[in-house]
Amino acid sequence: MNARIVQAKLIDDNHSLNGKLVDLRIENGVLTEIAESLSAKKDEEIIELKDLHVSAGWFDSSVSMGEPGYEERETLKNGLQVAAKSGFTGIAVNPNTKPVADDSAVINFLKTKSSGHAVDLYPIGALTQNGAGIDLAELYDMQQAGAVAFGDYQHAIKNPNLLKLALQYTQGFDGLVLSFPQENDLVINGMANEGETAIQLGLKGIPALAEHLQITRDLYLLEYAGGKLHIPTISTAQSVALVKAAKEKGLDVTCSVAITNLFYTDAALHDFDTRYKVLPPLRTEEDRKALVAGLEDGTIDMVTSDHNPLDIELKKLEFDHAKFGTIAQEATLGALLQLVSAEVAVKALTKGRERFTGVRTQVRTGETANLTLFTTEGTNTFTKEQIRSKSKNAAFLGAELRGSVYGIIANNQFIAS
Template sequence: MNARITQATLLDGSNPHHGKQVDIRIEKGIITEIASTLEAKKNEDLINFENLSVSPGWFDSSVSIGEPGYEERETIKNGLLVAAKSGFTGIALNPNCYPVPDTSSSIAFLQNKAANNAVQLYPIGALTQKSEGVDLAELYDMQQAGAIAFGDYQHAIKNPNLLKIALQYTQGFNGLVLSFPQEDDLIIKGMANEGETAIKLGLKGMPALAEHLQIARDLYILEYTGGKLHIPTISTAQSVALIKDAKAKGLDVTCSVAITNLFFTDAALEDFDTRYKVTPPLRNEADREALVAGIKDGTIDMVTSDHNPLDIEQKKLEFDHAKFGTIAQEATLGALLTLVSEKKAVQLLTAGRKRFTQTTSKIEVGQPANLSLFTTKGSNTFTKEMILSKSKNAAFLGAKLKGKVYGIIANKQFIAS
């Protein structure tokens, strides 16, 4: 593609043009010029939006799609289009399709299915065979086929020896291990955060202690073994404190938080709306405030949509019977901008790429154009018309958001929102 982006505020802390309004020329998908103004050339598209900002392409570290096995929830083709129109140029795909991707051939299938899209799909391989938590899967073979990390999506690693072996084994090829922060024996049949709201509504509780015990155990194991650990979607103040202490010790650990846990509290459950039934559960206001503080001080490395499309048969049920999960990619930028500055938002939306793929996206002459286009100005209310996913289980319906995504440029393609 050949294009000229005009009057864009460049948001990239490592770039000398950071914070300045520039024009960017792209030829055959490569950035060829960056200047305060550029003259038009023949046969190039003009990209110009009101109050336009440009940053390195965003990366979403926790995305579920469905295909193969659950195409009624979401297909890979549409899932990648949703990501593009939500501003993401790369996604880490959770291993919760069917069959579970626990072999090199299943990883290769996912990559081949997603080939030639603007958004790059990076598969996460299952840590254990069929994500059953018993035997390790083919980790090295999957890494050679393109898996960027290993974890069982929203399944805790019950056996501590299994985590120990995984952290030791993956050091041989610089692998990243994911451990979901939940001690299952403490949340049997739990539906919501253990606390005042759950008691009031008569819902079985999911204590914060279940998250704290799992994280504390995992960090002790990491300190013993070494290796690289990522703890996805933490949700409590004590979890932030535990990870902060671990980082101070020099442990190679990162963590993420889901945008829903940053934005909502368990008070949203008062009407038994299953759109707010997520895991980890929405916590209280003190926990939410601690999570916001954690993203601001750098303890929490990245924000994820934790986008999980579920069809109506799985969500429009009695609260006890509905599945956990919400779609959130379409609202991630708008929700995040209500909590942090535009500079911090970009940092939180781009940090996952380096951790998961060991690469970075730079806005420099000679580099492939991998850009997210958006505005931080204005506000809006999230409506049904803004849902791009095949599934409609959106917790953010009716939420007041800021800014707007204009699209992405990646893999020699411009996808407009």
């Protein structure tokens, strides 16, 4: 594609023109010029939009697709379109498929089926065989096939020796290990944050302690074994403090927060609406504020949508029986801009790519154009009409959001929202 982006505010704190209005020229998919003003060239598409902002393309570190095996929830083709129209140029896809992505064959399927799209798909391989938490999966083979990290989605590793071995083994090929932060023996049949709301509603609790114990254990294992650890979707104030202390000790650890936990508290559960049944559960206002503060000071490395499409048979049930999960990609920018500045939002939406893929996407001349276009202006109420996913289990329905995504430019394609 050949295009000129006109008078866009550049959000890139490593660029000399950060915060300035600039023109950007793309020729055959490569970013060839960036300046405060560029003259027109023949046969180039003009992209000129109100309050246009541009940043490096966003990366979502936790996305569930469905395919293979659960195509009724989401297909790869539609899911990649959802990601593109939500502003993401890269997504890490969880291994909760059928079959579980625990060998090179499934990883190859995901890579092959997703090729040619504007959005790059990066598979996360299961850490253990069939995600059962007993024996390590074929980690090296999956890495060779294209897996960028290894973890059992929303399943904690009970056996500490297994996690220790994974951290040691993956050092041989610079692999990234994910460990879901939950001590399962403290969460038997838990449905919601253990606290006042759960007591009032008669719901079995998931104590914050379960998260703190698992993170503390995993950080001790990381200090002992070495390696690279990512803790997905932390949800409490104490978890932020634990990760911050580990980073100050020099441990190679990162963490993410789900946009739902950043935006909502367990007060949303009072109507027993299963759209708000997520894992980790929505916590207290104190926790939510600590998560925002942790994002702003850099303790929390990235925000994920933790996008998990589920069909109506799994969500429109009594609260106890409904499955954990919500879709959130379509609302991620709008929710985030209600909480933090555009600069903080962009950092949170771009930092994950380097951690997971080893590649840092930048707005630089000579680089393949990998950009997200958005506006920070305007507020809107999120409605069903804005849902592009096949599944409709959206916690953000009715939420007041700020700004919107205009589209992405990636892999020599412009996808408008």
